[in-house]
Amino acid sequence: MDSTNILTQVLEASDRRRDERRNFLRVAGQATVAAGGLSLLAACDDGQKGFNPTPTPTPTPTPTATAATDADILNFALNLEYLEAQFYSFAVYGTGLPASQLTGVGTQGAVTGGRQVTFTDPIVAQYAREIAADEIAHVAFLRTALGSAAVAMPAINIDGSATGAFTAAARAAGVVSATGTFDPYASDNAFLLGAFIFEDVGVSAYKGAAPLLTSKTYLDAAAGILAAEAYHAGLIRTILYSKGFDAGTASGSIFDQVRMISDARDSLDGSNDVDQGIAGADSSISNIVPTDASGIAYSRTAANVLNIVYLTKSATVGGGFFPNGVNGFIKTSNAN
Numbered sequence: 595m596d597s598t599n600i601l602t603q604v605l606e607a608s609d610r611r612r613d614e615r616r617n618f619l620r621v622a623g624q625a626t627v628a629a630g631g632l633s634l635l636a637a638c639d640d641g642q643k644g645f646n647p648t649p650t651p652t653p654t655p656t657p658t659a660t661a662a663t664d665a666d667i668l669n670f671a672l673n674l675e676y677l678e679a680q681f682y683s684f685a686v687y688g689t690g691l692p693a694s695q696l697t698g699v700g701t702q703g704a705v706t707g708g709r710q711v712t713f714t715d716p717i718v719a720q721y722a723r724e725i726a727a728d729e730i731a732h733v734a735f736l737r738t739a740l741g742s743a744a745v746a747m748p749a750i751n752i753d754g755s756a757t758g759a760f761t762a763a764a765r766a767a768g769v770v771s772a773t774g775t776f777d778p779y780a781s782d783n784a785f786l787l788g789a790f791i792f793e794d795v796g797v798s799a800y801k802g803a804a805p806l807l808t809s810k811t812y813l814d815a816a817a818g819i820l821a822a823e824a825y826h827a828g829l830i831r832t833i834l835y836s837k838g839f840d841a842g843t844a845s846g847s848i849f850d851q852v853r854m855i856s857d858a859r860d861s862l863d864g865s866n867d868v869d870q871g872i873a874g875a876d877s878s879i880s881n882i883v884p885t886d887a888s889g890i891a892y893s894r895t896a897a898n899v900l901n902i903v904y905l906t907k908s909a910t911v912g913g914g915f916f917p918n919g920v921n922g923f924i925k926t927s928n929a930n
Contacts (some may be wrong), residue, residue, distance in 0.1 A: 660687045664812045666923040667803050669699075670896055671816070672736045673920035674799060676747040677903065678792050679733045680727035684708030684752065684783055685778070686719075691747070695733055698746035700921030707753025707760075711779045718782045718833065725789075725826050732819055739815055743923035752915065754779050759915045760788055762905055767858035769851050786834050787851055793883065793901050794869065795859065795894070802893035824891070831882045836874045849877050856887035862907055863898035864930045900927035 662670075680690050688710030696702055713719035737744045751759040754777030764776030769787070779787025800820035807813040838848035853871040860869040870884035885891055901907060905914030909929040912919030919925050 596728075601834045614736065662806065664807050664809045664922055665740060665743045667806055667896075668736055668740055668812060668816070669922035670920065670924040671800065671819070672689060672733065672740065672745060672810070673748060673916070673922065674796055674899070674903070675729060675732045675736060675819075677750055677752070677915055678796060679726075679729040679753045680705050680708060680750055681749075681752045681778075681788065681792065682722065682729050683710045685788075686722050686726040691730065691733060695737065696747040698737070698744040698921070699742075700745045700916070701748065702746035703749025703918060706749070706751045706917075707755065707758050709754075709779045711782070711785050713782055713785075717858065721833065722789075723783065725829070728822055728826065732822070735815070735819075739812070748809065748916055748921045749849055749918045750915060751917050752778075754788075759905065759917075760791075762914065763791060763855075763858070767854040769854050783837055783848065786830060786837065787848075787855065790834060791855055791859075793823065793830050794856075795899055796823045796894055797827050798894040799896065799899040801891055802895050802899075828882055831872050835880050835882060838873065838877060847877075849873050859902050862901040862905070862930065863894060864901075864928065868892040895928075896924045897926060897928035898930075900925070901930060 676696075676762050678692070683690050684705075685708075690705050690708060711722070713722065754760050754775070756775045760778050761770070761774075761776045764770045765772055765774065770776045776784070778784050778789075797820065798825060800816055804813060804816055806923065807816060834848055834852055838852075840848070849872065852873075856869045856871045860867055863869075868884075870881055870888075873879060873881055879918050883889075883891070897909075902918070903915045904910060904912060904919075904927050906927055907930040908927065910919075
């Protein structure tokens with residue numbers, strides 16, 4: 595995708611900060627012991643008259659950056675929930691989140707694009723309504739859990755026009771041509787492909803963040819949302835797989851389009867090839883649950899998630915679906 599602007603950086607930075615703190619404690623402890631030993635030798639005189647060794651001063655530690663707190667991590671998740679909730683709310687109801695659910699810390703933005711989908715498949719319509727209700731509830735839940743610390747909704751681009759973020763993502767993935775337009779509100783299949791762009795990313799983001807949470811209360815909340823997002827992702831992947839057996843489009847079959855989006859996400863989030871489509875080389879073999887050889891879902895760091903939603907391989911603070919970046923402490927993508 596666009597290489598001007600995404601998530602491993604933030605979590606790796608947290609790891610580095612923890613290592614630096616451990617380092618400091620170890621060095622400071624050794625220095626304290628050394629200083630204490632010299633003081634003891636001076637007091638005992640060691641049998642040498644006039645022997646007064648000069649104590650070695652304790653080194654001044656280099657200040658380190660503040661690590662992300664549990665609230666920072668949940669606020670990062672809230673930014674992603676704003677994006678998903680707005681997309682599904684517009685697709686299902688033709689309108690976005692209420693104004694009361696958009697305020698908070700940081701610069702509040704507006705939504706560009708978004709409109710109601712005229713669903714032709716009643717099953718897809720019902721699934722869309724169910725997911726929309728969950729995503730809207732996630733925003734309300736996280737805002738309540740964070741209280742006055744909750745970030746405001748940043749500027750969000752969910753436009754399906756020629757200049758919108760969905761089209762930029764689809765062009766980079768090859769789902770449409772370099773001059774083509776991808777409108778996720780145009781049909782059932784387009785909506786499902788648009789949802790696929792987000793759903794797997796949300797699951798891997800929550801899994802990557804879980805080990806960083808220190809509060810059991812916050813961890814329980816994150817685990818609950820992770821489970822819901824995994825159900826959503828599995829549902830979208832399942833119905834796309836079933837649609838894949840329908841006649842292909844001018845841009846290729848559903849299987850091909852999903853694979854292109856998966857490959858594009860992989861190209862943005864670093865060197866690890868972890869993203870997966872909905873079928874193997876033989877489309878008769880499904881791949882509904884993307885896991886490793888042990889059957890375990892994979893993780894993404896916050897920085898790599900931002901690479902995907904910013905549509906960039908660079909270390910930056912905005913672009914793509916978040917044109918001005920996200921709000922909160924965690925906001926910089928990775929240089930990949």
